[in-house]
Amino acid sequence: MLTPRALHTATLLENGTVLIAGGIANIPRDAIDSSEIFDPARGVFLPSGTMTRARQQAVAVRLSDGRVLIASGFGRGDDPFFLGHPIIDGGWGGYDPLDTAEIYNPMSRTFSSIGSTGFAHLIHSATLLDDGKVLLIDDDSAKLFDPAKGTFVPAGKPVVRRYSHAAAKLRDGRVLIACDGANEEERKSAEIYDPRSDRFTRTGDTLKLSALCHAALLSDGRVLVTGRAGRDSEEAEVYDPKMGTFSSAGKLPYVLAEPVPSQLYDGRVLVTGVSIPFYPVHKDGLDAQLYDRKSNAFESIGAVPPDRSEYTSTTLTAGSVLIAGGEATERPFYADASLLYCP
Incomplete structure (x- = not known):
């Protein structure tokens, strides 16, 4: 990348390029306001616009008209390995989340502010x-953001207070939200948001998953959820929206720290992460595994150098996966080398 960074956003644009924005690139972990574009056709990163606000750990989503909404995040961070998770790390490090949002226009490659989101939390x-x-x-x-009006309006109230969570839109338009409740029971809970009724309702609990979860929609309409079960155990489970229940997704060949899933076009899911305890098998790299929904099993496909966390994993239009940026446990702390997984 042009700027080594972690805790940034990565958004696939309509033309097949990827917008990488914000994040952190130094210590102390002040946020940065730069952005860049990855062009898979040429395999290069190109400079893009400057954000209206430096932010790390923001959320980003491509809108129906091709623009990108980027919201919230932090203006500053904490120590070099702050994960931004209050349950695991014991707080937000004394830094307040940003209550602003902005829009990226891919035609002009510029950002414009849309004011306050009205949220009090990250x-x-x-x-x-x-x-x-x-x-x-x-x-x-x-809350619901209306791109046509550029406004944020209150939505139904979630059933469970969550300090982080995994979210995935189901085929029928509803949204699954799981993990990271306020207590042990609620951390294993999940709920469904129905936009037709604007209501959240409880669904089946996870078997073991409780924190730092990520979700990927499978080709059969179910959802693969990966994450932490306790402090030193990682799990993978599958949510069936028809039954409203979670089931085991089989055992990961190696236990990964905060495993990140990316859906492949052939129906499999690439799952990457650092082994726990660190480097029992592969040194200086991410472990990569493939999940096959048909066999409900994982297969190890080796290590991906260098060691990193807090990176982004984006499935490109052509089917490959871009792994960009990240934070290492040793100097240099931030990785500028990006990787492509070609299935």
Whole structure:
């Protein structure tokens, strides 16, 4: 990348390029306001516009008209390995989340401010709905962003207060929200948002998953959810929207720290992450695994150098996966080398 960074956003644009924006690139972990474009046709990163506000750990989603909404995040961070998760890390490090949002226009490659989101807490997910609006959820509230009006309006209230979560839009337009409740029982809970009724309702609990979860929609309409079960155990489970239940997705060949799933066009899911405990098998790299829904099993496909966390994983139009940026455990802390996984 042009700027080594972590905790940034990566958004696939309509023309097949990827917008990478914000994040952190130094210590102390002040946010940066630069952005760049990855062009897969040429395999290069190109400079893009400057954000209206430096932000890290923001949420981003491509709108129906091709523009990109970027919201919330932090203006500053904490120590070099602050994960931004209050349950795991014991707080937000004393830094207040940003209550602003902006829009990126890919035609002009510029950012414009759209003012305050009205959220008091960090926004944890942004999901594009079938009607073109965006569902945004923070710790204990939800709002809808209307791109046509450029406004944020209150949505139904989530059932469970969550300090982070995984969110995935289902085939029928509803949204699954899971993990990271305020107590042990609620951390294993999940709920469904129905945009037709503007209501959140409880669905089946996870089997073991509780925190730092990520979700990927499978080709059969179910959802693969990966994440943490306790402090030293990682799990993968599948949510069936027809049954409203979670089931085991089989055992990961190696336990990964905060495993990140990316849907492939052949129906499999690429899952990457650093092994726990660090480097029991592969040194200086991410472990990569493939999940096959038909066999409900994972297969290890080796290590991906260099060691990194807090990176982004984006499935490109041609089917490959871009792994960009990240934060290492040793100097240099930030990785400028990006990777392509070609299935």
